[in-house]
Amino acid sequence: MTVGLFIxxxxxxxxxxAAIATLNxxxxxxxxxxxxxxxxxxGQPMANSGFEHLTQGCNNLFIENFAEFDYIVSPSGSCVLHLKDHLNAKSSDNEAQAKSIRKKIYELTEFLTDVLKVDKLTASFPHKVGMHQSCHGQRGLMxxxxxxxxxxxxxxxxxxxxMVQGLEIITLNRPDECCGFGGTFCVAEEAVSAKMGKDRVADHVHNGAEYITAADMSCLMHMEGILRRQKSNVKVIHIAEILNAQEF
Structure with missing residues (x-):
């Protein structure tokens, strides 16, 4: 198969x-x-802000770049969900390509489990890790x-x-709670977003995480800002970096 990598x-x-780790x-x-x-x-930021009618240029370019691949893979659940739900063509001649893309685009972990059916990895990452289940991935991509x-x-x-050698997954009190990022929500509702992020970070810190990982770098970006302001030693890392890690 030939895969088009969407970053x-x-x-x-x-x-x-995170992009390099996904590729490797x-x-x-x-x-x-x-x-x-x-x-x-x-085009997701515009669509989330109520301006989906302004995303057609993004849609057209995406179709032009990715229509010919067997699969399309991306290390971002939120972007993948947006494309699955909203990608469309300006011309009816290209709508068949848009429909095809919507069916063959996958978030990275989804592709590894559902298409490649990976049952063994050579990765090693000897750290305590908290897994953040991002809302778009969990509730949109299932x-x-x-x-x-x-x-x-x-x-x-x-x-x-x-499957990662040496990795210890910590148990969270609220395993699928939203981090509060929500794309443009963190701009429109800054105070609410920040409080949700602080609560999400506190759960990981309280339960001993050295790293917080997720399939959505946007959620990790939000939590990383909070961790830095708190001068915390806890770090964020995209799941692709862990699955590709060779720490012994």
Missing amino acids: PCYIDQFYPN LLKKLGVDVVYPTKQTCC LAQMTELVAPAYSKPMHLLN
């Missing part, structure tokens, strides 16, 4: 190590990966079961983390 703009600008991990697992160099933002439901528990990110 969201904020990861490209602020967290390139996929290559390590035998995937032929191509990075379209003309890719830009998927990467993990919601704890309020009386249903069998599962978590695709946790399934992969359990």
Whole structure:
């Protein structure tokens, strides 16, 4: 298979190590990966702010860059969910391509578990790690079961983390609580967003996490800002960096 690697703009600008880890991990697992160099933002910030009608340029460019791949993979659940739900073509001639993309784009951990069906990793990361289940991934992409439901528990990110040598997953008091980021919500409702983030960070810190990880770097970015202001030693790290780590 040939996979088109979609790297969201904020990861490209602020967290390139997450992008590099994603690329290296996929290559390590035998995937032929191509990075379209003309890719830009998927349009999610505009859509979340009520201006989806202004995202057509982003949609057209995304279709142009990614229509021909067998799969499209991204280390960002929120961007993937946006594209799955909202990608559309300006021209009816290209709508078939848009529909195809909506069906074949995957968040990284979803791709590893559902498509590649990974059952073994060579990674090593001997640290105490708290797993943050981001809302877009959990409630939109169904990467993990919601704890309020009386249903069998599962978590695709946790399934992969359990394959990492030396890693200790800490138990949180509220395992699927929102961090408060919410994209433009953290701008429109700054005080509420900050309080939610402080509560989410406190749960990880209280239970002994050395690192907080997630499948969404945007959530980690929000919590990292809070940790830095608190002068905490706890660090954030994208799950791709852990799954590709070789710390012995």
